[in-house]
Amino acid sequence: MAEVDRSLSQTVKAQLALRDQILSGSLRPGERISELQAVETTGASRTPVRMALVRLEEEGLLEAIPSGGFMVKAFSERDISDSIELRGTLEGLAARFAAERGVSARELEPLKECLAAIDELLGQVPISIEAFSSYVTLNARFHALLTELSRSPPLIRQIDRASALPFASPSGFVMAQSALPEAQQILIIGQDHHRVVIDAIENREGARAEAIMREHARLAVRNLRLALRNRTHLDLLPALALIKTATD
Amino acid sequence: MAEVDRSLSQTVKAQLALRDQILSGSLRPGERISELQAVETTGASRTPVRMALVRLEEEGLLEAIPSGGFMVKAFSERDISDSIELRGTLEGLAARFAAERGVSARELEPLKECLAAIDELLGQVPISIEAFSSYVTLNARFHALLTELSRSPPLIRQIDRASALPFASPSGFVMAQSALPEAQQILIIGQDHHRVVIDAIENREGARAEAIMREHARLAVRNLRLALRNRTHLDLLPALALIKTATD
DNA sequence: CTAGCTCATAATGTATACATATTCAAGTAT
């Protein structure tokens, strides 16, 4: 859509390029990232590369080395499930804020449209790969809209940061399900969570809205477990390269 | 302990200096931060200053301007109370993790020592200014130890980030109480929360541990309200300069 | 043969020069 070549700043270009390299596994966890090497692969000079490295550290993908420089972070399975639970807890808080503080029908409308669009998607049986892809987009949109309902800039900011880790994002493991036989059921259950949280917010049931969003995230944790057990379709997972295998 | 002048990197020096300027009000909210001016006041050159600015943005004290550069962020009273509630929610999650996953007596020991030290402090009546200052240190230590009990690196990281905002940190409003007549009661109640959360973790009562930490944070919210009503001792507050006054 | 030290290499941290974009002010035209 946008010309990546010249419309973006060198810093952003370097950040995107490095993130790709990390998530694709070109840069392996624990390995020190050479600035010089990054300069060669990204095309930017050292200054924007260093800026990008700092931002990726804040993002959680990199870890600062005490003696200087950065290395790619490694994540255990528990790290990932904790990150998902964390995200769910924050989304739960957002849902509770929305319920307690009240939301107008007008604000709820885009959420309901999103809900209806997903309903239509799930009506088709069996669910095609394209439908999965559309689901990822719509699901991300639903979660973003829900977060905004909290009308709390600090909370929105924290949720965005918690979702920055690719495996912690709301749609992190949806694609991994696409090959699973349980796929359709899981999506249907998730969609019901969506429906319930809207209902709870409408009725100003804060505790219910919060609880359902927490449980919703635990669906993602279950997907993670499923995906890691059936290791056949792990290539659909983002950032697989970052997952620590039990070697120690 | 460490010589601030030459043992720290220029980047860290610049970051500390700029943070001081922001929190002290030398740089006012909404105002664009001039790199050149920052170079003069901090003594570092533009490169480390820019690094510091990026880090302060991630920290939440600065906001990126679309056309380039950074400005000091302004916070409403609600932003602050939401940030505190957010921190409490995360600490609640940490306490629940600790309770559910189990903590050995050995791990709990430093927490109990901290608890006892605070008890001793609160035994003195009336509480001196020095005692308040010691309380701030011990309280911060207690919260840090509790967070670590979760044994969840992603969660610890997020709590640290949520506590980076000075007014959201566990001890953010303690000093503001020092002049309040209700001061002693508030500290006693807070200390009881500490006692209860340890008891809950020991007995593996996850829900109770979580709930009490949330309520504990709400004590800070109440302190915030109190402090903002009696505006006489607002000078003890950090980052008062960042609070948006109701002008719009 | 192993452990420790020294030196060379190469990395990061810093400073500054240069290019580009934005912003503000002044002047002109309507």
Next chain:
DNA sequence: ATACTTGAATATGTATACATTATGAGCTAG
């Protein structure tokens, strides 16, 4: 008189040169 345009000044974004520190290899001594 006001609005728009143009230009200059100053800001940020980028590149690179320099300094300092970490790291690793090779040699020597025990």
